[in-house]
Every structure is written in C-alpha cells, then in structure tokens.
Amino acid sequence: MRLFEAIRSAFSAILANALRSLLTMLGIVIGVAAVIAVVAIGSGARNLVDQQIRSLGANLAIVTPGNVTQGGARLGAGAASSLTDDDAEAIRREIDGVVAAAPFVQGGAQVVAGGSNWGTRIYGIDGDWFSAREWDVAEGRTFDPEEIRRGDIVILLGQTVARNLFGDEDPIDQIVRVRNVPFRVIGVMASKGQSAFGQDQDDVIFVPLDAGRRRVIGRNYAKDGSVGSIFVKFANESDIEPGIESISDLLRQRHRITAEQEDDFSIRNLTEIANTASASANTLSMLLAAVAAVSLLVGGIGIMNIMLVSVTERTREIGLRLAVGARPRDILSQFLIEATTLSTIGGALGIALGVGAAYLVAQLAGWPSLVSTNAILMAAGFSALVGIFFGFYPAQRAAKLDPIEALRRE
Amino acid sequence: MALIETRDLSRVYDLDAGRVVALDGVSLDIDQRDFVAVMGPSGSGKSTFMNLIGCLDRPTGGGYRLAGTAVESLDADGLARLRNREIGFVFQQFNLLPRVDALGNVELPMVYAGFSRRTRRKRALQALGRVGLADRDHHRPMQLSGGQQQRVAIARALVNSPSLLLADEPTGALDSRTANEIMALFQELNREGVTIVLVTHDAEVGRHAHRLVRFRDGRVIEDRRQTPVDARDLAPEAAE
Numbered sequence: 001m002r003l004f005e006a007i008r009s010a011f012s013a014i015l016a017n018a019l020r021s022l023l024t025m026l027g028i029v030i031g032v033a034a035v036i037a038v039v040a041i042g043s044g045a046r047n048l049v050d051q052q053i054r055s056l057g058a059n060l061a062i063v064t065p066g067n068v069t070q071g072g073a074r075l076g077a078g079a080a081s082s083l084t085d086d087d088a089e090a091i092r093r094e095i096d097g098v099v100a101a102a103p104f105v106q107g108g109a110q111v112v113a114g115g116s117n118w119g120t121r122i123y124g125i126d127g128d129w130f131s132a133r134e135w136d137v138a139e140g141r142t143f144d145p146e147e148i149r150r151g152d153i154v155i156l157l158g159q160t161v162a163r164n165l166f167g168d169e170d171p172i173d174q175i176v177r178v179r180n181v182p183f184r185v186i187g188v189m190a191s192k193g194q195s196a197f198g199q200d201q202d203d204v205i206f207v208p209l210d211a212g213r214r215r216v217i218g219r220n221y222a223k224d225g226s227v228g229s230i231f232v233k234f235a236n237e238s239d240i241e242p243g244i245e246s247i248s249d250l251l252r253q254r255h256r257i258t259a260e261q262e263d264d265f266s267i268r269n270l271t272e273i274a275n276t277a278s279a280s281a282n283t284l285s286m287l288l289a290a291v292a293a294v295s296l297l298v299g300g301i302g303i304m305n306i307m308l309v310s311v312t313e314r315t316r317e318i319g320l321r322l323a324v325g326a327r328p329r330d331i332l333s334q335f336l337i338e339a340t341t342l343s344t345i346g347g348a349l350g351i352a353l354g355v356g357a358a359y360l361v362a363q364l365a366g367w368p369s370l371v372s373t374n375a376i377l378m379a380a381g382f383s384a385l386v387g388i389f390f391g392f393y394p395a396q397r398a399a400k401l402d403p404i405e406a407l408r409r410e
Numbered sequence: 411m412a413l414i415e416t417r418d419l420s421r422v423y424d425l426d427a428g429r430v431v432a433l434d435g436v437s438l439d440i441d442q443r444d445f446v447a448v449m450g451p452s453g454s455g456k457s458t459f460m461n462l463i464g465c466l467d468r469p470t471g472g473g474y475r476l477a478g479t480a481v482e483s484l485d486a487d488g489l490a491r492l493r494n495r496e497i498g499f500v501f502q503q504f505n506l507l508p509r510v511d512a513l514g515n516v517e518l519p520m521v522y523a524g525f526s527r528r529t530r531r532k533r534a535l536q537a538l539g540r541v542g543l544a545d546r547d548h549h550r551p552m553q554l555s556g557g558q559q560q561r562v563a564i565a566r567a568l569v570n571s572p573s574l575l576l577a578d579e580p581t582g583a584l585d586s587r588t589a590n591e592i593m594a595l596f597q598e599l600n601r602e603g604v605t606i607v608l609v610t611h612d613a614e615v616g617r618h619a620h621r622l623v624r625f626r627d628g629r630v631i632e633d634r635r636q637t638p639v640d641a642r643d644l645a646p647e648a649a650e
C-alpha cells in the first residue's frame with residue numbers, strides 16, 4: 001500500500017537525521033508526557049475523592065456545635081457543646097429524607113490488653129452510626145439497642161487496633177482497658193483503609209455513646225446528654241440541601257435562638273465538600289492540561305521549523321522527484337506524512353514517558369494515579385494532528401516548488 | 411507525425427538587470443528513434459531548450475507538442491504525468507537520492523506511476539541489467555563510481571519506457587574513458603529504439619549522432635542530418 005510505503009520512507013528520512021529529529025520531537029514528547037501524567041494523576045485524585053466519599057458514606061451532612069463564622073473561632077474543646085442526644089433524636093424524627101442521625105463524641109485513648117498497649121481514637125456512638133457511615137462489623141456484632149441505652153461497657157475494635165493488640169488471636173469476648181475501664185470486645189469492624197489524607201481509618205475504637213461520655217471521654221459531655229457532633233444521612237442527594245435548611249430551623253427553634261442571634265451550631269454538606277474537592281482537582285488538571293497544550297503548540301512550531309529546514313535542504317530531491325513524475329500532491333503528502341510521523345513518534349515517546357512519570361509519582365509520593373486509555377488515545381490523536389497542522393505549511397511550500405528551479409538550487 | 415514539434419518556442423527571463431532571451435523562436439521537429447546531438451557555445455540556450463521539451467519549464471512564447479499533446483494546455487498534474495510516462499531525463503549531476511540504493515533510485519519513477527512493489531522491483535532490476543549494473547542493485551550512490559551513478563540515472567530514465575530520453579551533458583562530470591562508455595550505452599539504447607536528444611560539448615560525440623543541431627544566442631544556427639533514421643526501426647514497437 002502506498003501510505004505504508006510513504007510512512008516507511010518517512011521513517012528513513014527521520015532516521016537519517018536521528019539526533020535532529022529527536023530534538024525536534026522533544027516539545028511533543030514533553031507536551032504529551034505532561035498531558036498523560038497530569039490526567040493520570042488528576043483522575044487518580046478524583047478517584048481518591050470518590051473513594052473518600054464512599055468511605056465517609058454517601059449523602060452525608062455533619063452538624064457541629066459552635067459557629068464557624070463567630071469571630072472565626074470554633075468552639076474550644078473545653079467549652080460546653082450545644083448539641084444533644086435529643087437534637088439528634090429530633091432531627092431523625094422530624095426532618096424529611098433523613099435516614100439516620102448519628103450523634104457521637106470522640107477523643108484520644110490508650111487501649112490496654114494484657115501486655116499490649118495502643119494509642120488510638122475512641123468514638124462514643126449510637127446505633128445510627130453504622131448506617132450513617134455505611135460501616136459494619138467484620139466479626140462479632142454491633143451494639144444492640146439495649147447496650148446503647150444503658151451505656152454498657154462493650155467495645156468494637158477497628159482492624160488496626162485489633163491486629164496490634166491481639167495479633168492472630170481472636171479478640172471477641174476479650175477484655176480491653178480504656179482509662180482503666182474494662183470493656184468487653186463484641187466485634188471487629190470491617191476495614192476501611194486509608195483516608196484521603198493518609199489517615200488509617202481502621203485505627204479506631206467504638207463504644208456506646210453513654211459509656212464514652214461517662215467513663216472515657218468525659219469533659220462536659222456527661223452533664224446534659226450533649227454530644228460532639230451529629231452525622232445526618234439523607235436518603236437522596238436531592239434531600240440534602242432542603243434537609244440542611246430544615247435542620248437549621250429546627251435547631252434554632254430548639255436552642256431558642258432569636259432572629260438577631262447567630263446559630264450556635266453549623267451544618268456542612270460533606271458530600272458537597274467532597275464534590276468541591278473533586279471539582280478543584282478537575283480545575284487543577286484543566287490548568288495543567290492547558291500548560292501541556294502550550295507545550296504541544298511549542299512542539300508543533302518546532303516541527304514546522306525543522307520541516308521548513310528539511311524542505312530547503314532537500315530542494316534538489318524535490319526537484320528530482322518532480323522531474324521523474326511526482327505530482328505536487330505527491331510531494332505535499334510526502335512531507336505531510338513525514339511531519340506527522342515525526343510528531344506521532346514524539347507522541348508515542350511522550351505517552352511512554354507520561355505513563356512512566358505517573359507510575360513514578362504513584363510509587364514515590366503515594367499519590368494514586370490512573371492512566372486511562374482515553375487519555376492515551378487522545379494524546380496519540382493530538383500529536384498526529386499537531387504534525388498535520390504544523391507540517392502543512394512546509395509541505396505546501398515543497399509542493400509549490402518549480403521543478404527546474406528546485407533542480408538548479410544547490 | 412514527429413515525436414517533438416516546437417513552433418517559435420521562446421523563453422524570456424525578466425530580470426531586474428534586464429530581459430534575457432534564453433531561447434528565441436525555435437521551431438524544430440524531432441522524429442521517433444532519432445538521435446539528436448545539441449551543441450553550441452555556453453549560454454546559447456541548450457539547457458533552456460532541453461528543460462522546455464522535457465516539460466520541466468514552461469515557454470514564454472510559441473508552442474510545443476509532444477507525441478501529439480499540446481503541452482501548453484496541461485496543468486501541473488498533466489505535466490507530471492507526461493514527465494513520468496513519456497520522458498526520461500538524464501542530468502549532468504546524476505541527481506540520485508543519496509539515502510536510497512540503486513534499485514530504489516531506479517524504482518522512483520514507477521512509484522509515481524503507481525506500480526506495485528513487485529512490478530517495480532522486477533522492472534528496476536531489468537533496467538539495471540540493461541545498463542550493465544545488475545550486480546550493484548543494493549549499492550548506494552556514494553558506493554558507486556561516477557560512471558556507475560550515471561548508469562543508474564539512465565536506468566531510472568528508461569524504466570517507465572518513455573518515448574523520449576533527454577540528456578543534458580550526461581558525460582560532463584565524467585572522465586573521457588567513462589564518458590565513451592556512457593556514449594556507447596546511449597548509442598546502443600538508440601539502436602534498440604529509444605529516441606534520444608543529448609546536449610554535448612564534445613564534437614566527437616556530436617559526430618556519432620544521427621542529427622546535429624547547433625544553437626547560438628537562443629536560435630538554431632545549424633541543423634544537419636548525419637545519418638538517416640533507419641526506416642525499418644520506425645515500425646511499431648514489436649520488441650517491447
């Protein structure tokens with residue numbers, strides 16, 4: 001086939017000036033490599049955010065005490081919390097679309113089992129936690145409603161804690177001590193892995209809300225049934241925004257806040273935060289992609305430049321080809337194919353380099369990266385287009401040469 | 411009907427320095443199977459004439475018919491087709507592609523004629539055999555002597571079986587012994603039926619041609635038939 005032959009002779013023309021061709025391709029190589037790497041790292045980031053949403057639980061909002069806008073100061077750790085069990089109960093009961101309202105308290109704790117000792121985070125939770133966070137036990141069982149109501153001293157261990165305290169041993173029905181309180185292990189949570197920020201989400205323990213408040217975390221929680229925060233899970237994403245409005249109205253009413261007063265709580269839409277993070281990851285990749293596009297442009301101009309040089313150098317060859325019967329369009333396609341071959345080889349090298357870079361970033365920085373076939377196909381297509389676009393003008397100049405003038409040129 | 415018919419053919423260059431009349435109204439008929447030597451002092455318009463009848467250049471005045479086709483009426487593609495099928499050009503400087511071996515160089519006109527690779531290979535080898543270089547098919551121009559390079563160029567000019575072989579000082583860059591060999595080759599090709607128009611400065615070469623045309627100042631000042639074109643050879647090409 002003619003095209004195949006043309007590509008073969010383009011290859012030999014490119015190889016005849018190997019170093020020059022390589023330098024010319026560099027712009028394309030770098031541009032394409034940047035596109036591939038950026039897209040891979042960007043989609044890796046987006047994937048991470050998605051995963052984070054999933055590990056958090058979908059359609060989730062969190063109600064926290066204090067107001068972020070109040071003089072910029074959040075409620076200090078020692079201050080009394082404005083949120084209570086009853087608030088959570090009211091949200092669960094009165095707000096449309098709410099499937100779970102999980103009040104909780106949290107703190108740091110040392111866990112002791114036999115000779116082993118492990119520092120971790122402790123959460124005091126109620127039964128809604130598991131559905132709100134879409135999290136279940138891997139072994140044993142979760143708290144039953146009676147245990148929650150009475151605040152029994154039973155405990156659920158995260159995978160990491162279980163492994164560090166008990167190793168291969170079965171932790172179920174063992175006793176662990178937290179602040180000297182002997183808790184009986186009733187279950188081990190399923191593994192959630194790392195969070196977006198590299199936190200080990202399995203390095204955690206759970207106790208019934210009241211047990212946590214009264215015996216472990218203490219502070220001001222014990223007094224009046226107050227809680228640290230409340231996770232609110234909605235049935236659908238569309239329920240979240242109106243739901244947050246209603247919760248706000250409900251809590252203002254319950255906390256007897258007058259129209260002039262600021263809220264003493266704040267509500268954040270976690271799904272939206274995650275989406276925003278995903279969107280900004282998107283914006284960032286768009287930006288970097290724009291930089292990469294500029295690099296492709298520069299690479300294209302480099303190809304145009306070298307093709308113009310090549311046309312000048314090979315004027316006699318063009319004259320000869322015309323003399324033996326090449327039509328202008330034969331010359332045009334010869335140089336166009338040469339430019340396109342050049343840019344496509346550059347694109348291929350760039351794809352290899354970009355995939356390598358993405359892999360390296362993933363390995364060294366622990367940043368997940370996702371090389372998509374789409375990105376590779378697009379990069380290949382784009383580099384070919386760059387060759388056609390920037391090769392056209394030089395090729396046209398070659399095709400317009402007058403045979404006798406071309407032959408006479410030195 | 412003559413193979414070449416030129417009528418008042420002229421080529422004028424309009425330069426900043428003034429008008430140069432390179433060819434000044436040349437009317438010439440050349441028959442098939444003739445062997446024409448074009449001679450004349452330097453600058454007399456020999457190359458200009460060759461480039462015009464070789465369809466590499468366009469005249470500024472007059473008319474030219476090649477094998478009955480009015481060349482002025484052709485567009486770029488039409489001229490390319492004519493150069494490809496009807497004309498074989500041999501240059502003083504050989505003009506071979508340096509990166510391509512002898513076979514590849516000979517194949518070049520057939521690439522633009524659209525022949526398959528196999529046909530090209532076969533016919534290029536035949537053409538190389540015809541100029542006595544069958545054993546040099548994979549040599550690059552750099553690996554060949556000047557005479558051998560010119561033979562490759564002649565093979566390339568012949569490979570599409572053109573009706574006309576044009577050679578502008580084909581032996582100009584060769585030593586006299588090699589030049590004689592190349593001339594012998596042209597004579598042999600002519601005996602086989604190829605029409606040849608050849609520019610030379612060598613009076614000896616001129617004597618071997620059937621017909622001698624002498625140029626001066628862009629005009630034909632002498633047109634002498636030295637040997638009759640063999641009538642038997644004018645019969646339809648049975649050998650091909």
Ligand SMILES: Nc1ncnc2c1ncn2[C@@H]1O[C@H](COP(=O)(O)OP(=O)(O)OP(=O)(O)O)[C@@H](O)[C@H]1O
Pocket residue numbers: 423425430431432450451452453454455456457458459
């Ligand atoms: N491209 C050109 N531009 C201007 N003048 C030209 C050009 N080509 C040829 N000429 C002029 O045309 C005239 C004829 O040139 P041509 O090359 O035909 O001579 P020639 O007979 O082949 O000479 P030589 O034996 O030296 O090759 C010369 O006066 C030359 O200066």
Ligand SMILES: [Mg+2]
Pocket residue numbers: 456457458578
């Ligand atoms: Mg000349």
